[in-house]
Amino acid sequence: MKLSIFDLAGDCFPEDVMLGTKDAAMTARIKESVMKSIELEKRPRRRSGSRGLRIVALVAAIAAALTATAYAAGLFRMHMDRPEQGTVVSGTWTERNEDGTVDHVQTMSYPDAGFVFTFEAETTPHVVKFKPGWLPEHSGGPVFGEPDAEGWYQYLSDNGEGKDIPYVIQTMYMNEGKTLVLNGECQVIKEGTFGDYQMKEIRCSYYPEYLNDGNYLLLIDETEGYCLIVSGTNSMEDMEHIARELEVLVTDEPVDYNPDYNVGQINIGRG
């Protein structure tokens, strides 16, 4: 393999070198930009109207966010933490017989968790469906996900071939008690807002002979208690394009927490 010495030197931090000349004007501009972003982040989220079928088109939401005036705090909270080195994230999957007695308890361990997601919830989230308005050119690999009678999906992926899984669109629900992991060497590369959503862009590396790097665009709604995940080995620009054109539906169907399955993973991957 060809490695850049810049990469190899990634642990060679010169502690005693101080660079840069103080520039009051530049510092002021940087500070102003950062403080403006922080103020925007502090604004509470817009509350949805009545429960029922709510359709949020992201493109429309971007415009709406500019004029919205009614905000309220979220009913859910999503925590995204990086496990300490050497920590193995684990949970259990409990299989039951028809009469409810336990048949088998399987310990699920994730030694390569890059991020761990846990949740606080004041209420129950509801099933989220979506209609894609744009998708990358089909890879020729298998496509997973079936629309309902009205064309709404809960899951959709082009599973690609070889080291590529071009895209996977799915939803993570914020049920308290559940732990979800994103495996791999993961880095947050961008955070902010995306329309009416909080947004995180994450890049994860895997064994290169197994899978190319994965791009994850997380669209977080702590009012409704869900996080849409647009992910894949295609570029982050593709993930953003998919997300911009998604039409999202929050239904009335509750998603109850099932303690029998208290851990799971959200990463793309090949079984």
Next chain:
Amino acid sequence: MNEGRMLRRIRGGDSEALGAAIEQYAAYVAAIARNIVEPPLQPEDVEEISADVFLRLWRNASDVQEGRLKAWLAAVTRNCARDRLRRARLPEPLAEDCLEISFPGPEDGLVRAELRQLARAAVESLPEPDRGIFMRYYYLCQKTDEIAAALGMNPATVRTRLARGRDKLRAFLIERGYRCEAVDF
């Protein structure tokens, strides 16, 4: 404000403490970003990258160990600056300074991590000022002329000592079982 107090206040949501961090480190962060992206990018890009770094500090202050703030800022600045170049589909700095490394067994993240540890050990074994020159060039991406000016040396001497550092790194890896060749030096 000392670093520990600054970090604790940032973690607690005190934007004034973040402002103090920006006052203290903006020039440092901007200098590293500038070393990596200018040219081809512009001074405005450097300021955007710097702002992004401090926003990450605001959001991830709990990840920063007390006493390691400067190192954390430098590492995040490197990542943000490189990511900006990648997104603009521009060549990364020092891309020509590569080693072709081969070894028995599959390539994986562990191998890369080991290589980084070995590189660190190799660099730490360099005598001064070679060690400082290597770190300035390959970590902070300072140009050889700037390093020469900072250390009161001739730029040609800096380049010679950099070459010596690369040779040492290559020899260090070969001694530990890696086949290693310079590419485009």
